[in-house]
Amino acid sequence: MSVWEIVELARHPQRPYSLDYIRRLAPDFIELHGDRLSADDPALVGGIGTWHDRTTVFLGHQKGRSMKERVARNWGMMHPEGYRKALRLAHHAAKFGFPIVSLIDTPGAYPGAGAEERGIAAAIAVAIMDWFRIRVPIVAAVIGEGGSGGALGMGVADRVIMLENSIYSVASPEAAASIVWRDNSRKVEAAEQLQITSREILAMGVVEEVVAEPEGSASADYDAAAAALDEALDRQMKPLLEMHPTDLMQQRYDRFRYIDSLVHAEPHFGPKI
Amino acid sequence: MAILERHFESVAIQGGELPEILLPTNCPGCGIGLEQVELRAHNYVCANCGHHFRLGADVWIPLIADDGSWAERWADIRSHDLLNWTVPKRYQETVETLLDEGLNEAVRTGTCTLDGKPIWLATFDFGFVGGTLSIVAGERLARGMEQAASSRTPYVLISASGGARMQEGVLALMQLAKVNAAVGRLHESGVPFFSVLSDPTFGGTAASLALLGDINIAEPGASIGFTGPRVIKQATYADLPDGFQSAEFQLAHGQVDLVLPRTELRPLLAHLLEMYAT
Numbered sequence: 001m002s003v004w005e006i007v008e009l010a011r012h013p014q015r016p017y018s019l020d021y022i023r024r025l026a027p028d029f030i031e032l033h034g035d036r037l038s039a040d041d042p043a044l045v046g047g048i049g050t051w052h053d054r055t056t057v058f059l060g061h062q063k064g065r066s067m068k069e070r071v072a073r074n075w076g077m078m079h080p081e082g083y084r085k086a087l088r089l090a091h092h093a094a095k096f097g098f099p100i101v102s103l104i105d106t107p108g109a110y111p112g113a114g115a116e117e118r119g120i121a122a123a124i125a126v127a128i129m130d131w132f133r134i135r136v137p138i139v140a141a142v143i144g145e146g147g148s149g150g151a152l153g154m155g156v157a158d159r160v161i162m163l164e165n166s167i168y169s170v171a172s173p174e175a176a177a178s179i180v181w182r183d184n185s186r187k188v189e190a191a192e193q194l195q196i197t198s199r200e201i202l203a204m205g206v207v208e209e210v211v212a213e214p215e216g217s218a219s220a221d222y223d224a225a226a227a228a229l230d231e232a233l234d235r236q237m238k239p240l241l242e243m244h245p246t247d248l249m250q251q252r253y254d255r256f257r258y259i260d261s262l263v264h265a266e267p268h269f270g271p272k273i
Numbered sequence: 274m275a276i277l278e279r280h281f282e283s284v285a286i287q288g289g290e291l292p293e294i295l296l297p298t299n300c301p302g303c304g305i306g307l308e309q310v311e312l313r314a315h316n317y318v319c320a321n322c323g324h325h326f327r328l329g330a331d332v333w334i335p336l337i338a339d340d341g342s343w344a345e346r347w348a349d350i351r352s353h354d355l356l357n358w359t360v361p362k363r364y365q366e367t368v369e370t371l372l373d374e375g376l377n378e379a380v381r382t383g384t385c386t387l388d389g390k391p392i393w394l395a396t397f398d399f400g401f402v403g404g405t406l407s408i409v410a411g412e413r414l415a416r417g418m419e420q421a422a423s424s425r426t427p428y429v430l431i432s433a434s435g436g437a438r439m440q441e442g443v444l445a446l447m448q449l450a451k452v453n454a455a456v457g458r459l460h461e462s463g464v465p466f467f468s469v470l471s472d473p474t475f476g477g478t479a480a481s482l483a484l485l486g487d488i489n490i491a492e493p494g495a496s497i498g499f500t501g502p503r504v505i506k507q508a509t510y511a512d513l514p515d516g517f518q519s520a521e522f523q524l525a526h527g528q529v530d531l532v533l534p535r536t537e538l539r540p541l542l543a544h545l546l547e548m549y550a551t
Contacts (some may be wrong), residue, residue, distance in 0.1 A: 121479035
């Protein structure tokens, strides 16, 4: 399969979205809304559900299926209010000791004037910093598109895994092409150059695991895809539940502090994991 | 700034003599003919219209640090091509050319004094691949912040950056988390972090450390934002108003504490260091 075919699978309009997984993982899921400041961002869903007998906070980017829903959910591109809602729910989870599952599926944060006016850069910056202070276990999974800071704003976790046909990138292939060549039509080249497939990201040491998708990709069999994701998330979560919060916080710090050490052989470069 | 002038007229507007920079013959702000010596003495701010010229790390360091106090750290760590990046130019070649030109990565860091008070200083260098956040840049920032926290030394940051470096792929994106983890610890330590945003500060740099200062100080006219205006127009077909994403726009939208001319920066930082003495 070519890199671009994987990008198309990751963006497939029939690909299962966060709510398709969350409702299979926790059939009693209750969605909780709002950032408690000014708004509710429908590009990010969040709530509580019972998962493997534990009350768990679920968060996930949500794209829309119909055109109407896509518009309402802004194609899964979060505004500042979305990051504030996510952190509000993360603090909620920490208060009650609930573990957190975060599902990532976004082209990026919303590149619009309103988001800029309401402080999208600072909202992402604060989110990325504050995830390091949430004293409960967090497992994140990239289920489709892991686009840029918009994805990382939801992706600071103790373990990060990726579905086989998902991508994780510093910028969308279109944006990277626009930055490198000032020509976003060279997206295929950019996608190849950026190394964004799950296998490549795993090889760089940025994620812990790649979860195999059913025959014909996750789009072909939602139940099988959800079962595979469920098994992997639970296996990654279990050891975290045993850890003391202080150790968990140090481990989360070290995970990102030395995330690039695997690929960096330069002797002066410093401490390895 | 009348109060500052009264109390701190003794604080020079630059720590040492600034190196010469490449200048156009006329000011892009007002068209007046430019005089290198005069402009340099004025921190490369046009005396006529207040246009702030972009400065590299080689200028920012003597501007902030007391003469002879700068001790650079980790200057020997180098960026390497990790992704076999070949387009439009081999990344390894890009890095080596810039090193040959005397630049040393998009972030330089070290310790110095400012009006006699010890600080950690980190400054972006827009001339090095657009001041983009790379593994080396992130490493220098994180290490400096960790040491500032443990030695209880105030941290001063100068930003000028296009965001994360494409040529290092997702590992460049991960620098946002690596650096912000360290920013969090710096905040927990109670050490003050003063963040100066110069033109331009965008993308992953704005979405990580630059806007997380205890005090955010923007230079007049600096462009500051997450998504660049070209991409916003492409994505949303919106007409962007004059001054969109300017320092003054960010002040009006609550993201920065003050917009301050570069000629007043050093006296203000000296004053803050006294007020926030740890």
